[in-house]
Amino acid sequence: MNNVEISKILNAMAVFYEMEGVSFKPRAYEKAAEAVAAHRESAADIFKHGGEKALMDIPGVGPGIAAHIAALLTKKTFPEYQRLKKKYPLNLDELGSIEGLGPKTILLLYKKLGVKDLKDLERAARAGKIRKIPHLGIKSEQNILRGIDFMRRSAGRIPLGYILPLAEEIEARLGQVPGVRRAVICGSIRRRKETAGDIDILVTTSKPKAAVDYFVSMPEVEAVYARGEGKASVRLKIGIDADLRVVPKESLGAAVQYFTGDKQHNIHLRTIAIKKGYKLNEFGLFRDAKNVACETEEEIYGHLGMDCPSPEMRTDTGEIEAAIAHKLPKLISYDSVRGDLQTTTNWTDGAKSIREMAVYAKKLGLEYIAITDHTKALAMTGGLDERGLARQAKEIEKLNTEFNPPNRRTKFKILKSAEVNILKDGSLDISDEALAKLEIVGAAVHTNFNMSESEMTERIIRAMQNPNVDIIFHPTGRLLNRREPYKVNMEKIVAAAKATGTVLEIDAFPDRMDLCAEHVRLAIKAGVKLSIDTDAHAPEHLEYLNLGVALARAGWAKKSDIVNTMPLKEFLEWLKKLKKKR
DNA sequence: GCCGTTTTCGGCCCGACTGTTTTCAGTCG
Numbered sequence: 206m207n208n209v210e211i212s213k214i215l216n217a218m219a220v221f222y223e224m225e226g227v228s229f230k231p232r233a234y235e236k237a238a239e240a241v242a243a244h245r246e247s248a249a250d251i252f253k254h255g256g257e258k259a260l261m262d263i264p265g266v267g268p269g270i271a272a273h274i275a276a277l278l279t280k281k282t283f284p285e286y287q288r289l290k291k292k293y294p295l296n297l298d299e300l301g302s303i304e305g306l307g308p309k310t311i312l313l314l315y316k317k318l319g320v321k322d323l324k325d326l327e328r329a330a331r332a333g334k335i336r337k338i339p340h341l342g343i344k345s346e347q348n349i350l351r352g353i354d355f356m357r358r359s360a361g362r363i364p365l366g367y368i369l370p371l372a373e374e375i376e377a378r379l380g381q382v383p384g385v386r387r388a389v390i391c392g393s394i395r396r397r398k399e400t401a402g403d404i405d406i407l408v409t410t411s412k413p414k415a416a417v418d419y420f421v422s423m424p425e426v427e428a429v430y431a432r433g434e435g436k437a438s439v440r441l442k443i444g445i446d447a448d449l450r451v452v453p454k455e456s457l458g459a460a461v462q463y464f465t466g467d468k469q470h471n472i473h474l475r476t477i478a479i480k481k482g483y484k485l486n487e488f489g490l491f492r493d494a495k496n497v498a499c500e501t502e503e504e505i506y507g508h509l510g511m512d513c514p515s516p517e518m519r520t521d522t523g524e525i526e527a528a529i530a531h532k533l534p535k536l537i538s539y540d541s542v543r544g545d546l547q548t549t550t551n552w553t554d555g556a557k558s559i560r561e562m563a564v565y566a567k568k569l570g571l572e573y574i575a576i577t578d579h580t581k582a583l584a585m586t587g588g589l590d591e592r593g594l595a596r597q598a599k600e601i602e603k604l605n606t607e608f609n610p611p612n613r614r615t616k617f618k619i620l621k622s623a624e625v626n627i628l629k630d631g632s633l634d635i636s637d638e639a640l641a642k643l644e645i646v647g648a649a650v651h652t653n654f655n656m657s658e659s660e661m662t663e664r665i666i667r668a669m670q671n672p673n674v675d676i677i678f679h680p681t682g683r684l685l686n687r688r689e690p691y692k693v694n695m696e697k698i699v700a701a702a703k704a705t706g707t708v709l710e711i712d713a714f715p716d717r718m719d720l721c722a723e724h725v726r727l728a729i730k731a732g733v734k735l736s737i738d739t740d741a742h743a744p745e746h747l748e749y750l751n752l753g754v755a756l757a758r759a760g761w762a763k764k765s766d767i768v769n770t771m772p773l774k775e776f777l778e779w780l781k782k783l784k785k786k787r
Numbered sequence: 788g789c790c791g792t793t794t795t796c797g798g799c800c801c802g803a804c805t806g807t808t809t810t811c812a813g814t815c816g
Binding site: 222228229230232233234236237264265266267268269270304305306307308309310339340341342343344345348582583586587588596629651652653654655 | 788789790792798799800801802803804805806807808811812813814815816
């Protein structure tokens with residue numbers, strides 16, 4: 206049983222206890238579930254090497270839950286889970302993923318209408334049965350239907366950050382199969398789209414059968430749809446499909462181009478090929494029957510008289526025209542971000558200490574991180590007030606001294622910062638005096654999401670007008686597959702950011718990934734600076750930075766557009782200048 | 788059920804919004 210599966214069961218326990226009306230246990234199980242899911246090392250390995258006791262090193266896991274996890278690993282279940290699952294025979298995976306539907310309502314619907322899964326729920330809602338239940342009404346019924354619709358539209362797609370590591374692992378393992386020369390991820394994952402619906406991998410090999418045999422028998426495979434000489438299609442246990450195609454090594458470039466997409470980009474490209482007297486398909490670029498280019502993508506684009514746009518840009522939104530004009534921007538490269546400007550520690554709802562975050566950041570080669578714990582209006586996270594921020598500042602100063610002994614050449618800096626809440630009226634929940642003492646201030650909307658576009662836009666603009674605010678964190682507030690972005694007029698936000706010198710954030714956390722590519726382009730065009738941050742709540746989350754780079758590249762960002770590509774010294778000077786200007 | 792610079796037992800779960808209500812339960816961040 207892997208960490209995700211364990212986490213799911215712990216989450217189910219939280220829901221069950223919520224239904225039972227038990228206090229405190231739900232939060233405890235939820236926290237443990239979250240920690241297990243985020244934990245790098247697999248619980249199975251930890252248990253194998255250190256037993257139950259070692260499991261307790263996972264934050265939020267104590268003796269009780271450690272015993273449950275041990276039972277899950279050895280017996281696939283534990284008595285309390287069995288009992289509650291029997292008492293509430295519900296598909297919580299389905300019902301729990303509908304926005305606005307919590308444990309109590311799920312229980313109510315089960316008791317009154319026998320709703321056990323999504324199918325039951327939709328039937329009941331469509332039949333108008335939900336509105337008749339006391340405490341629920343027409344609006345609740347409509348909200349449930351809307352929730353189902355939203356879930357359907359996003360279902361089956363997994364955030365890039367969660368699927369990319371697996372895709373890369375499969376790619377690497379395929380590369381090791383005897384006979385295989387190359388294995389290449391294609392499709393939306395190669396384009397680094399925010400979510401992926403499937404994994405597409407191409408291989409060139411001298412032994413097609415061996416590659417197909419390996420692919421369909423991987424441990425991640427749940428079912429095999431099809432397996433042939435040069436192609437296989439499977440369902441993975443994580444709930445999406447994966448396709449393997451064996452292609453001749455001479456036409457790898459053409460196949461990679463074809464299967465990378467996107468569709469609109471390829472249609473446009475093929476039209477250009479036709480106009481120039483060619484035919485373009487997955488086997489090559491043909492003039493009459495002669496294949497003139499197929500080994501590399503560059504070769505194909507070159508024959509069509511254009512530069513090769515990087516996969517992230519291929520959406521047919523101007524990249525082809527730019528490629529023809531040889532005016533593609535020099536995109537920000539991966540690994541060029543030098544600091545993370547949004548990180549959360551155990552001073553609020555992060556998992557680890559400032560020191561642990563800093564140590565990990567340093568290990569990744571970063572030169573600075575801003576500690577941006579939540580502030581007081583977010584009570585649920587234990588948000589810091591002015592006094593808390595002052596206490597934290599002392600701790601940071603102490604650590605900075607420790608991290609930078611006088612004799613050491615390489616510098617690492619922890620910046621005093623905060624993720625300040627933008628209140629409903631656009632004011633902030635921390636006094637200006639306290640904000641002025643921080644080295645960099647991020648502000649974000651965390652409450653009152655359902656405002657009209659004009660109200661929300663005004664609210665954020667007002668926050669930007671506070672001279673202490675340097676960055677707007679996750680400017681659209683979307684949560685992939687879970688929450689729509691709040692309504693804002695991005696043109697106005699960008700204009701205000703330009704006027705106030707405020708940085709807009711590209712949030713690299715897999716569930717967030719805002720801004721979207723179009724917004725990035727809009728900001729860059731207006732000359733607004735951006736930052737790429739992870740919103741890390743645990744040290745490993747710092748590794749998500751590259752997802753933000755991917756998003757920046759999709760939005761045509763150059764290195765100079767992103768403030769935290771600057772080396773430490775230059776960044777601090779820039780920050781000083783920024784503060785002075787206001 | 789977990790946890791510890793308010794510590795080994797007694798806290799933890801706060802505030803706003805929504806939809807249903809006429810005084811409040813459920814949900815979310």
